[in-house]
Amino acid sequence: MKLKPSWSKVLLTYLAWAIVIFILWLPIAVIIAGSFKQLVDFSSYPPSLFPSKITFDNYKSLGSVTYLKNYIINTLILMAGTTIGTLISSSMVAYPLAKINFRGRGFWFGSILATMFVPSSVTIIPQFILFSKLGWLNTYWPIIVPAWFAYPYNVFLFRQFYRTLPAALDEAARIDGASEWQIFTKIIVPLSRPVFITIGLLSSIFWWNEFFIPLIYLQTERLKPLSVGIFSFARTWFRMRWDLVMAIATLMVIPPLLLFAVGRRYITEGIKTTGLK
């Protein structure tokens, strides 16, 4: 038996969807529309979302923004370095937590869960001292190296996925004399493609967006990623160059949206597994 919703209910739902989507996309619309505005448009009254006259000058001027190319390349380096690192290390660490029955498993899984929510503001000062002692300030190492030692959230996602793989697979291989490393690399990893894609996408998006950690470690303009770069760029002007800032912001907004459009399935399904079970 299926109930048909009434017309008024359907219309009301669409109206509510439209309002919610409008609110959520408003800042993105402001960014993209702003990138085609002239600077005067930002101080005109009444304010309007739309440019008074569409101009491409902002994008042309981006060529002369001193470090923009560096910002973009740095962002990509950080994204790649951290994402590859966390995929390798987190997938490994999750394996025994899901598939090997060993002493202390509860404790180590507990340590993953317990540290998942420690704010970076708590650990940042000793980390900063450690990395400055190593001479790593103004390098990418303080950002990339920790990623190679597993992130709790990603370990958790891998572990949740491994547990959905039938135990019979690895048990049969074990009886056949396969080593744990062989089981991991030959059976578990190939079957776990979806979760690798999910975490690869989530991690790339995360590091494209991350602001706090690079703000702490990268002071040299040439080394900053986009997130910190746009921030310092905005502050170099006596009078805020909203037009240029919005053009840079547009460059920042498009890639994660594209990644989401391409990997929507993997991202949403992956996130849902964090809530249940």
Added chain:
Amino acid sequence: MPRRRANLIAYLFLLPWIIGLVAFVGGPIIAILPLSFTSWNLLGSPRWIGLRNYVEMFSGRGDFWPIVFNTLKYAIAGVFVSVTWSLFIALLLNRRVPGAGLAASLCFAPAVVPYIAMAFALQLLLRADLGVINYWLKCVGIQHPPDWLMDPDVVLWTLAAVTIYTYYTGQMMLIFDAALKQVPKELYEVASLDGASSLTIFRHITLPMISPILLFNVVIGFLNTLNMSFTIIYPLTAGGPGKASTVLSVDIYNNAFKGFRIGYACAEAVILFVLCALSTLFIFWLSKRRVYYEA
């Protein structure tokens, strides 16, 4: 496989995490405690001053209490906003109306956009005189709309409201969406055949069915709000006007990396850690009772 060998191999797999835990998480957490008993500006060596940082904090002479109060106010308001907003959207997406898949994508997509870019747009939107929001409010007859980011009485609420644009709120929306899809459809059908109103159905079927996940999301949301607070607040207001929107994470940053008062900043980090540890323990206690992590 002999048991001891299994143990050894398991620990080899765990090695990256064991090193990471010691070097980048556990070690630093332990290190902030002794550092909090010192006075240090990063140059020279730290000078032991006992409890003086804590005395300064708790005495009420400085701005510690207002900042703690701001932190709690912001975190509670922020979690309220992100939980109700994401639950509201998830409920909307679960109405049996064609197009729900597309709507879900459109609702989640903004969550992956860098918040720092959004912050510039929000600054424009929320300007007192030239902002579009206040212009619209004036158009519908509100003569004196607030100065969202510059009025000390309003700014924290504004910052709590913009958590709807964070990744974490989008994540929560997906989790609620998944939880709602698990509620047996028959319950709804029987209820609406009996003529129950939407509100009754929500209160007596939906809410009880998702209450474990709701409680869970509230605590996780609280932790995420604390975790994200620097990224949300610093680009928009830098903690101002005055210290009206300064929360612990922002003050730790200012003290440690602007004022170089490492000892005092570490004492604040200890307080922030205790706050998070208590909330995490609460999650553990909850999941023990509800058995969340058993697949």
